[in-house]
Amino acid sequence: MKKRILSAALLGIAAFIACSPAALNPQGLQGLTSSVSITKDQWGVPHIRAKTDLDAFYAQGFIHAQDRLWQMELNRRIGAGRLSEILGSSALEQDKFLRTWGFYKAAETAYPALEPRSKATLEAYAAGVNAFITQGNYPIEFGLLGVKPEPWKPTDSLVWAKMLAFDLSGNWGDELENLMLVKKLGVAGYNALKPEYAKPYPTIVRLEDYKGKITLPNLEGTPKQSMQLSVTLENAMQHVQKIAKGLYEELGIGFQKGLGSNNWVISGSRTASGKPLLANDPHLSFQAPSLWYLADLKGNELSVIGASLPGVPGVVLGRNEHIAWGATNTAPDTQDLFLLEIENGAYKTPNGNVQLQTREEIIKVAGKEEKFNIRSSEYGPIISDLGLVKTELPNNQAFALRFVALEPNDTTLDAFLGFNYAKNWDEFKTALRRYVTPQQNFVYADTAGNIGYYAPGKIPTRNWDSNFPAEASKGHNWTGYYNFADLPNVLNPREGFIVTANNRTLPFTATIPEFSTYNEGYRAQRIRELILENNQHTIATMRAAQADTYSVVARELVPSLLALKPQSEATQRLQNAIRNWDFKANLESTGATAFAYYYRELTKVLTDELEQPYWNEPTFIIPAFTKGSPYCDNKNTPNLEICNTIMQNALENGATALEQQLGSNVGNWTWRKQHIAQFNALIGSNPTIGFFVNRSIATNGSLQTVNVGGYNQDTFRQRSGPSFRSIIDFSSLNSSRYIHPMGQSGDPFSRNYNNLLPLWRDGQDIPMSQASSDWGSGVVLELKP
Secondary structure (H helix, E strand, C coil): CHHHHHHHHHHHHHHHHHCCCCCCCCCCCCCCCCCEEEEECCCCCEEEECCCHHHHHHHHHHHHHHHHHHHHHHHHHHHHCCCHHHHCHHHHHHHHHHHHHCHHHHHHHHHHHCCHHHHHHHHHHHHHHHHHHCCCCCCHHHHHHCCCCCCCCHHHHHHHHHHHHHHCCCHHHHHHHHHHHHHHHHHHHHHHHCCCCCCCCCCCCCHHHCCCCCCCCCCCCCCCCCCCCCHHHHHHHHHHHHHHHHHHHHHCCCCCCCCCEEEEEECHHHECCCCCEEEEEEEEECCCCCCCEEEEEECCCCEEEEEECCCCCCCCEEEECCEEEEEEECCECCEEEEEEEEECCEEEECCEEEECEEEEEEEEECCEEEEEEEEEECCEEEHHHHHCCCCCCCCCEEEEEEEHHHCCCCCHHHHHHHHHHCCCHHHHHHHHCCCCCCCEEEEEEECCCCEEEECCCCCEEECCCCCCCEEHHHCCCEEEECCHHHCCEEECCCCCEEEECCCCCCCCCCCCCCCECCCCCHHHHHHHHHHCCCCCECHHHHHHHHCCCECHHHHHHHHHHHCCCCCCHHHHHHHHHHHCCCCECCCCCCHHHHHHHHHHHHCCCCHHHHCCCCCCCHHHHHHHHHHCCHHHCCCCCCCCCCHHHHHHHHHHHHHHHHHHHHCCCHHHCCHHHCCEEEECCHHHCCHHHHHHHCEEEECCCCCCCCCCCCCCCCCCEECEEECCEEEEECCCHHHCEEECCCCCCCCCCCCCCCCCHHHHHCCCCEECCCCHHHCCCCEEEEECC
16 A cells, blocks of 8 residues: 555656645535535634525535545545555445445445435535536645546445444454463463452442443353364454454554543533533544534524534534533444354354355455345345455354344434534434444533533444354344333432543443443543532633543552662662652653553553553552552462552662663653544545655654554554534633644645644643634635525
8 A cells, every 4th residue: 555655656746746726716615505604714714604404415515525625535545445546456445344334335225214404414515525526626636646536425425423422432352352261371360460340439320329220131151162163264354354454554544552532521500600611522433534524503493613523413412502511432342243053154053054145245456346145134245255365265163244234224324414503402412312333431511500421322232241242053143122211311419510431331330231332531520620619610620620630540659659768870760760650641741651651561561461562551560569469460470469569669670761862861751742643534544645644743642641642562652532622601602712633734844734633632622612703814705605
């Protein structure tokens, strides 16, 4: 893939610099019923004013295409598995992965199930995109790669929602990891390395507010110690995981541990104005241009402002004139691997053998056609076939994947468009009933002073322990979905606020199943501490909370670090840097850097057991190095090591690595020198073109801080974090604020390509206002039918 991009870049680099956009002709646009005014404010945010809602969505499609057409083109090609057409054979393996999962086919089944309003919205939006495409004013990337955009279709919008569900769901990988842990360490080892959510940390719905009761299904037995996988199947799945990792590293798609999000809502009883405040900052992979696109739309009924997705109509996160909403990932269990025992092309079930289905896919690669077959079952596609080399024939075992996002009749777009129009809690809940996947923690506030929370989505009920793969031959399957009314929710909680930060959704009650697969509550705990500091919250205190870099993880581990006896001047310098540290990972902090090097060494504790470099799971690391763990003993040495020995070695090795990198002058150990956020474009994967399209900036934050700054353990480079921030103030809705990293434009030579990046890094924001007096100087585009 990189060679193809490099050759195109070298051939077109002069044109890339010299070309200027062709003039737009916003006259005589097909499909528009009346004139639409689009005012781009001083930050590049479009404020769309139309006489009808459908014309507003048409204009949104036009302006999305004007600023982000290449990003939209790339997104739909990812969803359809059509990267090889433009990037060559290096993308073939990725295309096969995407075709096998079948995201685009799933998107095609979603359209017929949508409400008439949603279908009309999609058609109007697509017409707006196509009105821009027909003008021939394409971003320079199309010329560099010799691509001409095809007409936009409603399914092109729906498929990106499928890819977001893929980004926010990682259960299939967890099941394989859990199976590996049991195989290597037994059930006790699995329980130690994957502990339950710790009770000292907060749940989203508090015990005093919980009204529901669900009886847990009678699950079969204990973890699958008896599941025996063939060597061929194990190797195949390792290769499938390698492909998935490549998708994330090269395209920024797919679930990665360490991603998370924050949102919270505070009632008027705890604010200075007496009106609710709502904050949201979803944490997702960084990319150039930004994932999000800020927009303000007004039609005859529609009046909404917030974060939109290029390629998708409406506002995904934001507010209208009556309500506001924000979302974080629940990470529910919506994916399952099914082990199939296969004989003569059929798999075993308790009711007899069932024949596998096969379909042929054709992928165009550099003018040629590559044909391959995809096998599927009632449980979904056979993804293990992706890991078989050409010389291997499918063996008598295979893994099928069932995923809620691949099921037919997905009406999630109905829900999001419903939010755009909802006027109160009941209308918001009505919209939520149409929500399918990925399940999210939605916080809510309205002009009547209500605050609320709901975690909608289709969550399967099962007849086995779904922390591990299912076995079709034993009759394992989904038995239905949990009822909407039983999903986690609360309206106007007694505390007067709600916090979600990928923490446990429900209280600790034996009869309640937990929907979230996250098991860390550190950010949620810190947000609660900040909220409880006072009852006079304002936009300023909300902004400070979003920018907070205090590390609860460090607070837990530092006392035992400082109790160690330094064995060298280097270790003493590291300890001294941490001794006076305030646990905040700010740019000028030296303690943050020192702790990061020490913590990295601690996460190597399981290298001998798991044969992987790091086990970055604070829920294991904190108890192990504060209370002790048998897994501190290195199985590759004859001596018995205790956790104190590992900590002593981590101090010594961390100090050595730190001084090799930054020297012995503690003043040079500032966090800004190590912690760099990287925003890469697909065509920026080589240095030549990357110089023009990629961006980077030193950032605040660290692992598990509210202003999250998760990083690569080897390089300390940050590849994900707050992808959007909003603070919505119901005392004056036009005083609300929002921002995203990078900028509105996809053109690397536009001033709006990365004009928001420094503001975002420093915890600042711009007006989230529908009032023209707040827009500053801008430009006006008039679209005419």
